[in-house]
Amino acid sequence: xxxxxxxxxxxxxxxxxxxxxxxxxxxxxxxxxxxxxxxxxxxxxxxxxxxxxxxxxxxxxxxxxxxxxxxxxxxxxxxxxxxxxxxxxxxxxxxxxxxxxxxxxxxxxxxxxxxxxxxxxxxxxxxxxxxxxxxxxxxxxxxxxxxxxxxxxxxxxxxxxxxxxxxxxxxxxxxxxxxxxxxxxxxxxxxxxxxxxxxxxxxxxxxxxxxxxxxxxxxxxxxxxxxxxxxxxxxxxxxxxxxxxxxxxxxxxxxxxxxxxxxxxxxxxxxxxxxxxxxxxxxxxxxxxxxxxxxxxxxxxxxxxxxxxxxxxxxxxxxxxxxxxxxxxxxxxxxxxxxxxxxxxxxxxxxxxxxxxxxxxxxxxxxxxxxxxxxxxxxxxxxxxxxxxxxxxxxxxxxxxxxxxxxxxxxxxxxxxxxxxxxxxxxxxxxxxxxxxxxxxxxxxxxxxxxxxxxxxxxxxxxxxxxxxxxxxxxxxxxxxxxxxxxxxxxxx
RNA sequence: GGUCGGGUGGCCGAGUGGUUAGGCAGAGGUCUGCAAAACCUUGUACGUCAGUUCGAAUCUGAUCCCGACCUCCA
Numbered sequence: 001x002x003x004x005x006x007x008x009x010x011x012x013x014x015x016x017x018x019x020x021x022x023x024x025x026x027x028x029x030x031x032x033x034x035x036x037x038x039x040x041x042x043x044x045x046x047x048x049x050x051x052x053x054x055x056x057x058x059x060x061x062x063x064x065x066x067x068x069x070x071x072x073x074x075x076x077x078x079x080x081x082x083x084x085x086x087x088x089x090x091x092x093x094x095x096x097x098x099x100x101x102x103x104x105x106x107x108x109x110x111x112x113x114x115x116x117x118x119x120x121x122x123x124x125x126x127x128x129x130x131x132x133x134x135x136x137x138x139x140x141x142x143x144x145x146x147x148x149x150x151x152x153x154x155x156x157x158x159x160x161x162x163x164x165x166x167x168x169x170x171x172x173x174x175x176x177x178x179x180x181x182x183x184x185x186x187x188x189x190x191x192x193x194x195x196x197x198x199x200x201x202x203x204x205x206x207x208x209x210x211x212x213x214x215x216x217x218x219x220x221x222x223x224x225x226x227x228x229x230x231x232x233x234x235x236x237x238x239x240x241x242x243x244x245x246x247x248x249x250x251x252x253x254x255x256x257x258x259x260x261x262x263x264x265x266x267x268x269x270x271x272x273x274x275x276x277x278x279x280x281x282x283x284x285x286x287x288x289x290x291x292x293x294x295x296x297x298x299x300x301x302x303x304x305x306x307x308x309x310x311x312x313x314x315x316x317x318x319x320x321x322x323x324x325x326x327x328x329x330x331x332x333x334x335x336x337x338x339x340x341x342x343x344x345x346x347x348x349x350x351x352x353x354x355x356x357x358x359x360x361x362x363x364x365x366x367x368x369x370x371x372x373x374x375x376x377x378x379x380x381x382x383x384x385x386x387x388x389x390x391x392x393x394x395x396x397x398x399x400x401x402x403x404x405x406x407x408x409x410x411x412x413x414x415x416x417x418x419x420x421x422x423x424x425x426x427x428x429x430x431x432x433x434x435x436x437x438x439x440x441x442x443x444x445x446x447x448x449x450x451x452x453x454x455x456x457x458x459x460x461x462x463x464x465x466x467x468x469x470x471x472x473x474x475x476x477x478x479x480x481x482x483x484x485x486x487x488x489x490x491x492x493x
Numbered sequence: 494g495g496u497c498g499g500g501u502g503g504c505c506g507a508g509u510g511g512u513u514a515g516g517c518a519g520a521g522g523u524c525u526g527c528a529a530a531a532c533c534u535u536g537u538a539c540g541u542c543a544g545u546u547c548g549a550a551u552c553u554g555a556u557c558c559c560g561a562c563c564u565c566c567a
Binding site for chain 2: 012029030031032033038039041042043044045046048049082165168169170171192193195196220221241242243244245246247248249251252271272273274275276279280281314315318319320322323324325326328330331332333334335336337338339341342344348381383384386387388389390391394397398400401403460463465468469472476481482483484485490
């Protein structure tokens with residue numbers, strides 16, 4: 001079995017990963033609040049966790065991957081619910097807003113080739129459980145009611161010797177000294193660091209449910225506490241989310257779980273870092289943002305061309321999930337080219353053959369493949385794993401060109417290399433070759449191209465360069481690249 | 494102001510107390526009818542100042558700069 005190490009945000013260090021139940025993993029990842037079109041930054045986070053999920057599966061774990069949809073309770077600065085605001089703005093039912101953006105989110109996740117979570121619970125589907133958890137926290141003396149709203153008592157929590165601020169490295173003194181005058185119902189709180197777990201709805205608030213304290217709605221952090229507990233148990237293995245959720249969201253989530261059942265929700269907390277653009281946080285107001293669609297189409301002043309979703313996925317894999325990733329046109333162009341090279345090498349590898357019983361290169365190749373997996377075991381180090389795989393590229397190409405002797409790779413190793421390369425490329429990295437999209441439907445084109453290249457080859461044999469170049473240039477104009485190799489020509493779109 | 498994370502070659506981006514990251518771009522070469530592709534070779538580096546050390550870009554301290562978070566955020 002592989003020795004997997006993960007960086008635990010809670011401990012601020014890498015730890016050996018040991019699941020609670022042997023062979024099984026419960027993983028909860030904070031999903032999006034569906035109040036607007038999905039942001040490319042969200043995509044990075046969910047692609048990161050997708051690779052983590054995929055790799056855990058690759059290692060043979062049975063994983064239950066839960067990723068929620070937040071469709072209520074997430075307040076804006078002005079105190080208005082994000083979903084309500086969207087509904088009011090577009091004159092829609094809140095659930096219409098939710099459905100629209102949830103659909104868009106799912107579509108985008110498909111475009112980025114992420115695997116679906118095993119359970120995707122929604123906050124509004126768990127109001128009852130949330131009310132129960134509020135009650136449990138009250139019963140444990142860690143929450144108080146004020147005018148129909150219920151607040152978590154952080155001071156009491158600390159006095160009971162429980163750690164508030166552990167995850168985000170915050171001290172209660174700092175939190176207490178902090179003032180934010182514009183917070184809704186700030187005056188109702190006993191302490192500034194307390195937070196709402198049930199909020200009484202104002203008369204014009206659309207989303208509302210009956211609860212013992214008032215007609216209202218749950219606080220933002222509650223749904224994750226509730227749904228992770230419901231589907232993964234009071235304590236589970238991995239909790240993930242974006243770095244920006246550490247505080248207050250995850251900190252409060254922990255407090256709620258501890259407050260309700262006196263147990264830590266997750267053993268390992270994984271946080272992904274932010275996606276920047278041109279060195280800065282993406283921000284619509286500062287004219288420094290780009291949508292996924294714009295990235296695909298190239299229709300943005302920030303980029304010079306469109307990029308395929310898989311090239312973007314590759315771009316994301318080239319950095320570690322805990323590092324910020326700077327999105328620039330130059331970086332995307334480099335990733336795009338590198339990705340194509342990897343795809344070509346993969347295609348070449350699959351066409352290679354060997355009849356040799358043993359090979360002088362076997363050990364080197366074996367080492368590279370094992371090395372890639374070993375890098376993944378080191379806190380899901382995709383850039384290093386990718387670098388390893390790239391070491392294979394010159395070997396593959398040289399072998400195909402006959403620059404490496406045919407008997408230097410054994411039949412057996414070549415077969416397992418194909419299988420393992422494919423497993424890493426497809427199953428772990430979650431990539432596919434854009435040229436193979438629609439797989440197998442290019443039969444007709446394939447035959448046409450074989451004919452065209454055949455004609456061109458005849459022309460070349462007759463040194464009829466005009467015809468040969470005319471074909472090549474004509475195909476190039478149609479977006480088809482011809483590559484002349486030692487054993488004839490090949491083509492790609 | 495508080496907390497955390499960074500500053501690596503032309504651009505991204507890993508990593509490490511002494512040994513090649515990798516990708517893209519650049520240079521030279523091989524191949525080619527010419528190209529492209531491919532292959533080979535190759536340069537450029539660790540913010541600044543001190544300190545620890547036989548040796549630091551890697552550890553420590555100071556300093557400058559950047560980013561994120563501080564109840565909107567993936």
